[in-house]
Amino acid sequence: MLPIRLARFGIRSVAANCKRINIGSLSQVAREFSSDERPQFPGSRSQWTEKLEFIRPDLYDGIPVYRVMDRKGKVIDPSQDPQLSQEMVTKMYKCMTQLNTMDRILYESQRQGRISFYMTNYGEEGTHIGSAAALDPKDLIFGQYREAGTLMWRGFTLDQFMNQCYGNVDDGGKGKQMPVHYGSKELNFVTISSPLGTQMPQAVGAAYAYKRSQNGLCVMCYFGEGTSSEGDAHAALNFSATLDCPVIFFCRNNGYAISTPSKEQYRGDGIAGRGPAYGMLTIRVDGNDVFAVYNATLKARQVAISEMRPVLIEAMTYRIGHHSTSDDSTAYRSVDEVRYWDERDHPISRLRNYMLSKGWWGDAQEKEWKEDCKRQVMTAFARAEKKLKPNWKEIFTDVYHEMPSHIREQMKQMEEHVQKYAEHYPLKNFTKD
Template sequence: MAVRLFAKSLTSRAPRTARLFSTTVGQGEFPGGQTVPYVNKIHVLDPKDNEIIPAYRVMDQQGKIVPGASLPEGIDEELTVEMYKHMIRLNSMDNVFYDAQRQGRISFYMTAFGEEGTLFGSAAAIKPRDMVFAQYREAGVLMWRGFTLDQFANQLFSNEGDLGKGRQMPVHYGSRELNYQTVSSPLATQLPQAAGAAYGFKLAKEDRIAICYFGEGAASEGDFHAALNIAATRECPVLYFARNNGYAISTPVKDQFRGDGIASRGAGYGIPVIRVDGNDIFAVYEVTKKAREMILSEGRPVLIETMSYRQGHHSTSDDSTRYREVSEIKHWKDTNCPMNRLKLFMMDKGWWTEERDIALKDIERTNVLTALTKAEARGIPELHTMFEDVYAEKTPNLIEQEQEMLQHIAKYPEHYEGGH
């Protein structure tokens, strides 16, 4: 109920605010059907005077349901345990492959430490047919949909089993089968793409939405504004899911914007918004489910802002201790870790034990190491795959390029072991 009422209040904010100005002296109609009230005194709307948009929460830091809240509909022991198991699997994968990069076995990696609640809470609330447009920290969403450890490892090693055939840098996953668009490096490009795909779903009258993940740093890109405006004006069935984890690489939020986060921007585009405690997996699940219902029933986009914290470095190319204190990272890990919060809840309910926890972590680490070993031993994609997939039939220039490559390899065979 709190989610519904808050989202609804945003749509009626303008008339309520207008009544606070001064005496109304009529109203005027302007192009586009917009009706604007006139007042007899100047009134400056200062964002400093606005109330801070609240964050929805179900479970506190100690794993207790907060007063007045209850478990969201659909959450039971089976689903809760399954979400936690996936959090452990992702955490194990992040630890192993982060170390593998440090050992020089893969070239790049990004972890999701501290943001597991946003990933699995939202992934469990959407439908498999919904199209995912990810940024680069949403491996957990793909994992929830069934992407295997072997598939993750194959992509990271760019081997012959990689669905992308070795064309992408590590962590740029994609799966046509699982409705997960391939990640691309340029920041925020997925935002307008999601609006376009959603508009296509609308025209085709398909019962599904697009969900687009991005960080608060990406919201500083021009594509963010273009995408939200397109989605709002064309009434596209798209859910924009902002992960506000505190930092855009090394830039803290205080240096990124002066407004009330990302949620405050929704009103300017006429988009309902919901802010949620991103470290509370139950709250994320409930608001994502609610947002999806609103999108399909009301025929309009929704913006969610999850308030979380990035416990790890931005990537293996980053050392976050250069711009934030180790004590800050430790504080968030100790007091606001979404995995610990869910574990405490399950143990309090009798759904989990410390013994099961230790055993699961051992199993998942072993499974990840096995996937890594197998992927590392596989060969790289065949050279001819470089010229496939983009066109149904090879174009003349591609044929020419392929021939030039083969001639080059034939001329310098000592540099290309096994013809690769």
């Protein structure tokens, strides 16, 4: 009767069942499931206990923070020094400082009404450059909206940054996106979306496609600790683990989700604490230590590709600037708190100290670079500001491969409207073709 009973549960035969679970005989199955040594519940790896105890998250130490340098730029354990060349480290430093300079000028331009919106990267430069430097340029990046440094590392020019923020005729997005919503097909950087979390399940889908194609590449997905509270984040993390996707989830935990401090957003041990629950390799790093970020990302990439599994990196950092030009952070944090991170634990000053200790950098080089960097940014800024806006008809393009009749009709109505009320539209600022 045993084969008949098994058939009722969808098992074709005893032999087929034994083969399926890789056990040689039914007697072995019986021994396996009758043992009291360990519970056999699917979906857990537990042991028995006779103590009635709840797990208290406030009574154990949190996940440690991996670092290479101390706050003064001194390598603590020489074995962890990535031993990067002077040329590589200098590029990191120049990229971080140029990003800082661009932020300052574009932030001020928004305050002057010259662009509509901006978001700075102050204090988080180490997370951008350290992670981008460890990736292959062909790896696909899904950013949020504070990863400009990763694009800068890959070669996105100052002119391209400025053109996008101005939405002029040379903007790759044809003026259809808000400022700082960059994208570059050539640099394998997916165009940024404003809503939180949309990029996370998209990144998993791309990584699954990479897995199927076996192209030797991985996907990098950046997000903030605020985004981790979105439903898309939970779906993405779970899908990536169950589907064994080569994706790196890189969380920039900068302490504040817009105006909500992290301590008010969640009660657990940061974002890294969630990794093991999803069955993912996880590490927490000092995001203000560019070498720690580089080492962690490099290793995560190796694991993601060789083992075909996702990795979660939580980079602990601090958002020195306001969330955006629409935010006033003094309403929810003190000036002294911001000053501490700016003066005592900044990723740029930490890397500069490292370079000084190596004899790779000095005051004369610092002065010359600052002047040259500002000149480059201001020149690109001036060029972008003088360019015309795209033709207004671009509003109706790029959604469909062939424009459908109802969109064509809308464009015709718009054209008639603009011609009728031309005096109310600054048509001289737009291209005519």
